[in-house]
Amino acid sequence: MIVGIDISKKWFDAAWQVDGQGRHQRFEYTDEDIGQLLAQTPEAAHYVMEATGTYHARLALRLHESGRRVSVVNPLVIKRFSQMQLSRVKSDRADAELIRRYGEQQPLSPWAPATDEVLELQQAHGWLNDLIGERTRLLNRREAHAHHAKPNAFVISQMAAQLQQLDGQIKTCERHLEVMVKKSFTELFERLLTIPSIGAKTAIELIIVTDGFRRFEDVKALCAYIGVSPTTFRSGSSVNGKGGIAKLGQGRMRQLLYLCSWTAKTCNPACRALYARLKALGKPPKVINVAIAHKLLRQAFAVATTNAPFSTEYA
Incomplete structure (x- = not known):
């Protein structure tokens, strides 16, 4: 039933x-x-x-x-x-x-509750995202206010005070998340940091959104969840649309991986080779960076699921 x-x-x-x-x-x-x-x-x-x-x-x-x-x-x-x-x-x-x-x-997948540690991480992570979103809105309001003919000094000071408060809260929340991740996922966190261009913020985000990589059995499902899977829009002879990525998943995670791609194309051997190949094909820089972000996510999945640090031999 x-x-x-x-x-x-x-x-x-x-x-x-x-x-x-x-x-x-x-x-x-x-x-x-x-x-x-x-x-x-x-x-x-x-x-x-x-x-x-x-x-x-x-x-x-x-x-x-x-x-x-x-x-x-x-x-x-x-x-x-x-x-x-x-x-x-x-x-x-x-x-x-x-x-x-x-x-x-339809086929159904069984649901099981997360551990107390993961639940605490998810709630703190959600609060961090709210703080970042509020800071972005405040920065946009400040920029719009600056275009007034005579910007109000009182409003400017109030915005500056609120921005300072948000920056402090964001740093405190990020430190709290890092402490919790290092406590609950010590080895996984250290292995992710062995991937060239993956820093602490990206490693922490990966661990939280994937529940320590226990949520996914294969890398394709992970890529679809994050939203870096390539898409195709073609049908018959008349429909030949522009492809892209399926942005149905974690926007902040995509943003962090995209930022990592800028350094990965120089310090990560596999990503450097991918960059050279796609550039030789004439691909736009944004397309190349998205492809590198996809490669980094696959490397992270491999490091997490094989319980081994990053190796250029298998990258």
């Missing part, structure tokens, strides 16, 4: 079938109502839900701790499934039923 669950902040809707008859019920997002869901559905049921920020985490963990099978699906996958079904209704009840039908028709 598949139980489709659509989660909101204060409640969740569940849809399942009993003897071919559809069942639907709304539960308050409380421990008591989660217990009611467990009581009304059999132990062999498979619960499917979307990854809705942090709202799905408590329900998924409670179901997992109760010995139930749980799958957490990317919301974009459910959206595309809805479009494929030509769905015209959008409601909590309809979404729960849609997720149930998806679970019946």
